[in-house]
Amino acid sequence: MRGRGDHMPIETLNGIDLYYEVTGEGPTVTFLHGAGGNHISWWQQIPVFRERYRCITIDHRGFNRSTDPNQEGASRFVDDLEVLFERLGVERSALVSQSMGGRTALGFTVRHPERVPALALCDNWGGMNWPEMQVKADALRAQRIENPPAPGGMGKRYRAEHPRGAFLYQQIQGLNPPRAESATAPAPDSPTPEQVRALQVPTLFLVGSDDPLAAPAIIREVCSIHPNAEYVEIPGSGHSVYFEDAAAFNEHVGRFLGKHVK
Numbered sequence: 001m002r003g004r005g006d007h008m009p010i011e012t013l014n015g016i017d018l019y020y021e022v023t024g025e026g027p028t029v030t031f032l033h034g035a036g037g038n039h040i041s042w043w044q045q046i047p048v049f050r051e052r053y054r055c056i057t058i059d060h061r062g063f064n065r066s067t068d069p070n071q072e073g074a075s076r077f078v079d080d081l082e083v084l085f086e087r088l089g090v091e092r093s094a095l096v097s098q099s100m101g102g103r104t105a106l107g108f109t110v111r112h113p114e115r116v117p118a119l120a121l122c123d124n125w126g127g128m129n130w131p132e133m134q135v136k137a138d139a140l141r142a143q144r145i146e147n148p149p150a151p152g153g154m155g156k157r158y159r160a161e162h163p164r165g166a167f168l169y170q171q172i173q174g175l176n177p178p179r180a181e182s183a184t185a186p187a188p189d190s191p192t193p194e195q196v197r198a199l200q201v202p203t204l205f206l207v208g209s210d211d212p213l214a215a216p217a218i219i220r221e222v223c224s225i226h227p228n229a230e231y232v233e234i235p236g237s238g239h240s241v242y243f244e245d246a247a248a249f250n251e252h253v254g255r256f257l258g259k260h261v262k
Contacts, residue, residue, distance in 0.1 A: 019065035024050025034099025036152035038064035044246035073183030078107040103127030118260035155238025208237025
């Protein structure tokens with residue numbers, strides 16, 4: 001059931017149609033999905049967080065109901081969020097991201113740190129332009145990934161204990177149209193380690209202990225360069241903590257937002 005203040009339009013901006021939803025009242029929190037999801041992916045978060053916050057969810061360009069006729073993909077994600085916030089009159093918003101959505105979240109935060117009271121990078125390290133770290137991340141991914149790969153890097157425990165949930169994840173993912181691999185590639189102007197070291201925005205790095213795509217060792221190392229960050233590792237979860245262990249995700253993200261978003 002949708003609550004008071006719900007808003008679900010499509011906005012034409014930057015040459016695309018961008019789908020978004022707004023629900024709840026209070027300080028704004030924007031949820032940014034990963035490559036295996038869309039705005040629906042946050043079904044276990046929005047009913048909780050909208051009790052305290054104004055929650056915005058989007059379909060990134062090229063996902064679900066949002067178009068991307070020129071396949072510009074991730075290179076325009078931050079631009080899209082800038083224009084959407086302008087249209088909605090959003091001056092400040094906390095950003096909660098999953099996987100690919102971290103590129104949008106960190107990219108926007110580096111451009112506009114004064115507009116982001118809190119940043120949550122979940123199962124990602126923000127798509128930073130850091131070649132040396134990328135080499136290490138790729139090597140760990142090759143060691144940890146299953147053959148064949150699990151859908152969305154989902155953990156073995158969750159798939160075994162929650163087959164219906166694993167099926168639902170794939171159904172949500174299936175709503176996204178086919179896209180070129182380049183559509184999810186990092187933008188050329190992705191944030192650098194130097195920019196992150198200068199960032200004072202409170203940041204939460206949250207990752208599953210069994211994540212094959214964003215290894216905890218990498219997330220810990222990236223977290224260590226951030227001057228105002230905390231690290232949380234969820235035991236037994238794979239690449240989608242928000243989906244696999246929503247209770248733990250909501251608890252830690254809720255605590256983090258509660259400290260920094262007023």
